[in-house]
Amino acid sequence: MDSGVRICELPDSGKKVVSLSGKEILLVNLKGKIYAVENECPHQGSPLTAAIVKNGALYCPRHGYRFNLVDGHCAEHPGFVLATFPVQLNGEAILVDLD
Numbered sequence: 882m883d884s885g886v887r888i889c890e891l892p893d894s895g896k897k898v899v900s901l902s903g904k905e906i907l908l909v910n911l912k913g914k915i916y917a918v919e920n921e922c923p924h925q926g927s928p929l930t931a932a933i934v935k936n937g938a939l940y941c942p943r944h945g946y947r948f949n950l951v952d953g954h955c956a957e958h959p960g961f962v963l964a965t966f967p968v969q970l971n972g973e974a975i976l977v978d979l980d
């Protein structure tokens with residue numbers, strides 16, 4: 882599904898929230914690779930819009946849980962997994978697979 886965001890709108894370490902099929906999805910550019918995750922922390926539901934992107938991970942702004950952008954796992958708290966979605970590029974367009 883086309884996220885409506887073009888890669889030029891998402892600078893390195895940049896984030897952008899889009900609403901796709903009624904879900905809030907956070908797009909993240911990490912060194913030129915784009916990731917898509919649910920914009921809701923699996924811990925206590927905080928939006929991740931203000932999360933910090935560092936060392937390949939996303940740090941929740943609320944309690945600092947650290948989620949791997951590739952698989953959503955949290956090393957310190959393995960019971961909490963952030964939903965991640967496959968991303969493809971079609972030219973400049975960022976496509977997210979929500980299925």
Ligand code: FES
Binds near residue numbers: 944945
């Ligand atoms: S709500 Fe995200 S770490 Fe607690």
